[in-house]
Amino acid sequence: MKKMLHALLDQVELPRVFRYTQSFPDECLDDIPATLARAWAACPAAKAVRPGMRVALSVGSRGIAELPVLVAAIAARVRACGAEPFVVPAMGSHGGATAEGQKALLAGLGVTESSAGCPILSSMETVEVGRLDNGMSVRMDRLAQEADGIIVFNRVKPHNAFRAANESGLVKMLAIGLGKQAGADQCHRLGFGQIGRLIREMAIMKIERCPVLLGIGVVENAYEHPHTLFVAGPEEIMARDAEALLLARSLMPSLPCAQLDLLLVDRIGKEFSGGGMDGNITGRYSTPYISGGPEITKIVVFDVTEASHGNANGVGLADVITEALAAHYDKASVYANGLTSRVTASVRLPMAMPDERTALLAGFKVCCASNPALPRFLRIPDTLHLDRGYASEALLPELGALGRVKILSGPEPMRFGTGGGLEDPWW
Numbered sequence: 001m002k003k004m005l006h007a008l009l010d011q012v013e014l015p016r017v018f019r020y021t022q023s024f025p026d027e028c029l030d031d032i033p034a035t036l037a038r039a040w041a042a043c044p045a046a047k048a049v050r051p052g053m054r055v056a057l058s059v060g061s062r063g064i065a066e067l068p069v070l071v072a073a074i075a076a077r078v079r080a081c082g083a084e085p086f087v088v089p090a091m092g093s094h095g096g097a098t099a100e101g102q103k104a105l106l107a108g109l110g111v112t113e114s115s116a117g118c119p120i121l122s123s124m125e126t127v128e129v130g131r132l133d134n135g136m137s138v139r140m141d142r143l144a145q146e147a148d149g150i151i152v153f154n155r156v157k158p159h160n161a162f163r164a165a166n167e168s169g170l171v172k173m174l175a176i177g178l179g180k181q182a183g184a185d186q187c188h189r190l191g192f193g194q195i196g197r198l199i200r201e202m203a204i205m206k207i208e209r210c211p212v213l214l215g216i217g218v219v220e221n222a223y224e225h226p227h228t229l230f231v232a233g234p235e236e237i238m239a240r241d242a243e244a245l246l247l248a249r250s251l252m253p254s255l256p257c258a259q260l261d262l263l264l265v266d267r268i269g270k271e272f273s274g275g276g277m278d279g280n281i282t283g284r285y286s287t288p289y290i291s292g293g294p295e296i297t298k299i300v301v302f303d304v305t306e307a308s309h310g311n312a313n314g315v316g317l318a319d320v321i322t323e324a325l326a327a328h329y330d331k332a333s334v335y336a337n338g339l340t341s342r343v344t345a346s347v348r349l350p351m352a353m354p355d356e357r358t359a360l361l362a363g364f365k366v367c368c369a370s371n372p373a374l375p376r377f378l379r380i381p382d383t384l385h386l387d388r389g390y391a392s393e394a395l396l397p398e399l400g401a402l403g404r405v406k407i408l409s410g411p412e413p414m415r416f417g418t419g420g421g422l423e424d425p426w427w
Contacts, residue, residue, distance in 0.1 A: 002354070009361040015375055015392040018410030020399055022256050022387055024222035032066055033073040035229050036216075040077050045233025048213045051082025053148035055213065056141075057118075058090035060177050061105050062168075063271020063307070063384075064155045065224045068110040074153060074216060075118045085151075087111065087120040088144050090177035092184030093340035094270065094311065096333045099123050101309070108307040109271065126182045129209045138202050139183030140210050149213040152178070152237065156217045156244035158252065160279035161287045161343065164196025166203075168274065170215040170232075170241040174206050175199035181340060188341045192287040200238070207234045217244050222253035224384055252280060253386040255378060256399050260296045261369040264360065264379040268314050269305030271384075275346055276314020277301070278383040284317040286346040300363040302356055302422075304328050313337045316348035320362045326352040355420025 029035045040046045049055060055078050059071055071087065078085035087106070095101035103122040106112070113120050126139040144150050154177070156169035166172065176184045176199065187198050206212065215237040221227040228247060232240040255263075268276035279285040283293030301318040303325045304310070310330025315321060326349060338347035353359040369375035377392035391399055393411040400407055415423040 005353070005358055009358065009365055012361045012365050013373065014360060014364065014414050015377055015394065016411035016413055017377070017379065017390040017392055018396060018412070019408040020256070020389060020391055020405055021408060022402070022405045024253055024387065024404070025251070026221060026223050026225065028221055028223070028225035028227050029229060032069050032226060032229070033076070036070075036073045036077060036231070039229055039231040043214070043231040043233060045214055045236075046231060049078060049081040049083050049149060053083040055083045055085050055149045055151060056088045056144040056147040057085050057151045058144070058153050058173055058178055059087050059106060059111055060154055060173060061091035061094040061102075061109075061270050062155055062274065063109055063269070064218065065220050065226055068115040070153070070218060070226070071111050071116045074151060075116050078151070079117075083149070085118045086143075086147075087116050087118060088141055088178070089120070089122045090141065090144075090173055092176045092179065093181040093336045095309070096311075096330075097124065097181040097336040097340070101333070105270075105307075105309060108309065124180050124182075126180050130205050132198070132201050132205070136189065136198070137186050138205050139179040139186060140206060141178050141180050144178055145210055147211060149211045150178075151214045151216060152212060153216045156219050156241060157248045158245065158280050160273060160275045160285060160290070162192045162195050162289045164200075165242045165245070166196070166200055166238065167245055169245060170217050170237050171203040172199050174212070174237075175202035178206070181336070184340050191342050192289050203238065207237060212237075215240065217241060219244050219248045219251065221251045223387060227251060255281065255294055255380070255386060256389075256391070256402060256405050257376070257378070257395060258294045259376060260294065260378055261367040261375040262298050262300065262363045262377045263296045264300045264302070264363070264377070265318070265383065266302050266379070266381045267305050268301055268312065268382065269308040270311055270313075271305060271307050272382045273314070273384065275317075276304070276308075276312060277317065279317070281383040281386065282317070286314075286317060286343045297369075298363050298367040300359050301325060302359065309333060311337060314346050315350065316344075316346045318350050319366060320351050320353060320359050321349070322356055322359050323352045323354050356422045357416045357420040360414075360422070
């Protein structure tokens with residue numbers, strides 16, 4: 001293996017790179033508890049949270065900015081009303097589709113009983129609240145359904161596998177997150193081509209038949225800072241979620257250039273995107289129901305985050321990875337996601353190279369750059385943090401002409417340690 005790789009990659013040249021930052025609008029919330037208190041007071045439906053009630057609060061698997069602070073603030077508001085909150089992990093099939101795995105995933109995101117100030121009750125049991133016209137079962141987390149009330153909480157942002165009026169947000173949380181694995185399996189049964197319609201139909205039925213009290217949504221800016229927070233009554237959830245999606249789309253960050261020979265993503269993970277790496281950023285999607293974005297010939301990924309607990313969903317959208325990533329790939333977690341969502345492209349394992357240097361050499365070998373001596377190359381930490389990165393020398397004039405980009409240092413050669421690891425990770 002080593003001899004073969006040496007023979008095939010020995011003549012590949014690596015470009016010199018420079019460090020850059022790019023700036024985006026950074027309007028954000030300064031005081032989350034105070035903002036929540038104002039939004040809560042302005043929502044007439046919040047009066048439905050009454051003393052003595054047991055109220056379930058949905059918390060998903062995404063790495064939402066200030067998630068522990070947000071969860072604690074919502075739980076505190078519920079307690080201030082004299083009610084008793086508890087957190088329900090609401091993440092479909094994530095966390096290996098087990099109660100223990102979902103609670104552990106929340107802990108990895110910083111949400112514990114201590115941080116939230118309330119119990120976390122995790123179960124994969126669901127109850128059927130009805131059936132759609134096509135006979136599809138609509139499922140709800142049993143613990144949430146048996147509570148006196150449910151607060152649906154989630155971040156609102158564009159999805160990376162479908163387009164609809166409601167994508168990732170409160171509506172999807174109602175339909176899939178709170179449906180646990182059984183509900184997610186039903187919702188994905190017809191594939192992503194129908195999911196936009198199905199999550200709306202399921203969410204509407206749950207609003208009508210389940211004790212949904214409030215929806216609380218948060219929208220982030222390009223720096224992963226909370227930009228907007230809203231509290232909506234049950235009858236407002238669908239519309240407010242759709243409005244928030246438009247805002248979220250306008251605030252998304254982007255790569256500083258739209259055409260690349262090679263993109264290096266240091267890490268993928270659930271805290272960055274449900275798909276591991278966001279196709280809205282890379283232009284690589286796991287389904288045919290969405291298109292657009294940058295034109296990137298090949299993608300290299302180095303690893304998956306520890307917080308993902310081996311769920312390397314999204315790795316299949318890369319062309320080259322490292323053996324370290326392959327070793328961290330947990331089949332149970334990834335396959336649970338792929339089988340539930342009916343999406344197989346994102347769970348496949350690409351070529352796995354022995355180290356980061358070899359992975360990069362392979363990436364440059366197969367990207368077929370029109371000018372191999374000056375390839376168009378970017379390196380980013382992940383698809384969520386795009387305010388900094390490395391770029392190849394060929395992009396220096398292009399990025400230098402952008403007002404939002406600042407060149408910090410270089411160009412200079414990439415440096416590797418004795419084990420083939422790429423040194424100088426800025427992040």
